[in-house]
Every structure is written in C-alpha cells, then in structure tokens.
Amino acid sequence: MDEVLGIAKRMNVKPLLVTLVNGAFFPFVCSWLCNTNHMGIHSQVLILTTDMETRNKIQNLWSDVKVVAVSGKSFKGEQEYSHAGYIRLLNFRSHIVLKLLLDNVELLLFEVDAVWFHNPIPLLSKEKGYDILVSHVSSRPNLVAGGFIYMFPTIRTKELWKMLDDRLSSLDNKISSMPSNKTISEEQNDQVYLSGLVRKRLRGIRPKYLSLELFADGKWYNLPEIKRNNSQPIIVNNNWLIGTSIKISNAKKWGHWFVDEDNFCNGNTGKI
Numbered sequence: 001m002d003e004v005l006g007i008a009k010r011m012n013v014k015p016l017l018v019t020l021v022n023g024a025f026f027p028f029v030c031s032w033l034c035n036t037n038h039m040g041i042h043s044q045v046l047i048l049t050t051d052m053e054t055r056n057k058i059q060n061l062w063s064d065v066k067v068v069a070v071s072g073k074s075f076k077g078e079q080e081y082s083h084a085g086y087i088r089l090l091n092f093r094s095h096i097v098l099k100l101l102l103d104n105v106e107l108l109l110f111e112v113d114a115v116w117f118h119n120p121i122p123l124l125s126k127e128k129g130y131d132i133l134v135s136h137v138s139s140r141p142n143l144v145a146g147g148f149i150y151m152f153p154t155i156r157t158k159e160l161w162k163m164l165d166d167r168l169s170s171l172d173n174k175i176s177s178m179p180s181n182k183t184i185s186e187e188q189n190d191q192v193y194l195s196g197l198v199r200k201r202l203r204g205i206r207p208k209y210l211s212l213e214l215f216a217d218g219k220w221y222n223l224p225e226i227k228r229n230n231s232q233p234i235i236v237n238n239n240w241l242i243g244t245s246i247k248i249s250n251a252k253k254w255g256h257w258f259v260d261e262d263n264f265c266n267g268n269t270g271k272i
Contacts, residue, residue: 007066
C-alpha cells in the first residue's frame with residue numbers, strides 16, 4: 001500500500017484516475033487504453049492489479065502507463081457478480097481508495113469495461129461545492145454506480161469513506177472463509193452500502209448526481225434506436241451484463257471494442 005501512495009504522490013496529478021483489475025480483465029484494460037489513447041489522460045492513470053503477471057502484461061504493452069501489483073491475496077480468474085470472490089475484490093478496492101483519500105488525493109474511481117466517447121475530466125474536475133460526484137443506475141433510483149465515482153478529498157468525503165470501509169471490513173470478516181463462488185446477498189456489497197450513506201447525507205456529505213444521459217450505464221444499449229441515436233453520452237458503462245465473455249461480445253457488437261485478438265489497438269475510433 002505504501003508503494004501505491006508513493007507513486008500517487010510522485011505522479012502529482014489532479015485527479016488521479018484509479019482502477020483495480022485482475023487477470024480476467026486484462027483485455028478490457030487494453031481496450032480502454034486504446035479507446036482513450038488520444039485523450040491525453042494516460043499520465044493521470046494508475047492501474048492497480050491483483051497479481052504481478054497481469055501487471056507485467058499491461059506494462060509490456062503500455063510502458064508509459066503506471067501499473068502496480070498491490071495484492072498478495074488470490075483474486076485470480078473471473079470473479080462473478082454477487083459472489084464472495086467478487087465482493088472481496090471490490091472491498092479491497094475500497095480499502096485502497098480510503099488510503100488515497102486520507103493522503104489527500106483527488107481521484108476518479110473508474111472501471112475499464114466502459115467506452116469513453118469524450119474525456120470527462122474537464123467537466124468533472126471543475127465542479128465546485130461538492131464532495132463526491134456519483135452516477136445514477138437505470139431503474140434503481142436508490143443506487144449509485146460503484147464503478148464511476150469522482151472524489152474530492154474533503155473531510156466529509158474522508159469520513160464517509162471511513163464509515164464505508166468499516167462496514168466493508170465487517171463484511172470481509174463475515175465472508176472470509178467462504179469460497180469465491182459462494183453467492184452473497186445483493187444487499188451486501190460496497191455499492192449498496194455507499195448508496196445508503198450518500199442518500200442519507202451522512203457526515204454532511206455533499207453529493208452531485210451526474211446526468212444519466214451523459215454518464216450512461218449498460219441500459220443505454222437497450223434504448224429505442226431513435227432515442228439512442230439522438231443521445232450524446234460522454235461515457236457508457238458496459239454493466240448489467242455478467243461475465244467477461246458476454247461483456248466483450250456486447251462491446252464488439254456495438255463497435256466499442258478497441259483491440260484485436262492480440263490485444264493491440266485495432267484502429268477503432270469508438271463512434272456512438
């Protein structure tokens with residue numbers, strides 16, 4: 001963890017773009033880096049991997065991007081939504097975010113299974129009077145999206161995230177002996193916990209809910225064609241799908257996949 005904090009400090013960027021992946025998400029990392037290569041943001045990106053092998057594979061292809069292996073725990077293979085292994089992985093991510101916030105790092109927590117049509121950073125970073133910028137979830141108004149969160153390191157943000165971290169630590173203890181494929185209640189995860197804390201404005205947190213039209217989730221792909229064609233999202237998250245192969249197939253179907261079979265950029269420019 002000290003290595004992560006040290007690298008973040010040396011990068012000295014605002015915001016720091018942070019994501020955590022395991023080996024199963026290596027193709028998504030490559031696709032996202034190709035997707036955003038022209039946006040001039042890679043110097044702000046810090047990719048955290050759960051193992052050294054994945055770290056080395058990314059670094060060999062993208063030597064200019066900061067990549068750090070951060071875990072001695074086993075998060076190998078595909079971690080399925082709402083299963084113990086998946087929950088442990090996201091809890092670990094939240095623990096890292098707390099450390100960064102406590103070190104006064106302004107950050108965007110993001111996931112690489114999204115398509116970015118435009119660079120969202122100029123729009124997000126200029127927001128004033130808020131502690132945290134969160135995205136809506138289609139058809140679930142009480143939830144915020146766990147995979148795209150902009151955080152200013154204010155006292156309120158730090159205190160809120162500490163409350164989240166305490167709850168996740170308790171959850172970690174509860175599921176510590178469970179196998180990775182053990183199903184966990186959908187009410188027991190970082191997204192649900194965070195949504196409740198933000199909704200109740202605990203610790204006086206000042207959130208801004210980002211427009212679902214601009215920061216769309218996977219339901220965008222199911223919109224009527226005329227509505228989809230008239231939309232202008234900045235990013236679209238490839239969620240509401242379970243499994244990496246299904247996500248990749250969907251991205252390819254819509255022309256939102258940016259690598260060839262060897263994970264080199266395929267020249268796709270990512271049109272809406």
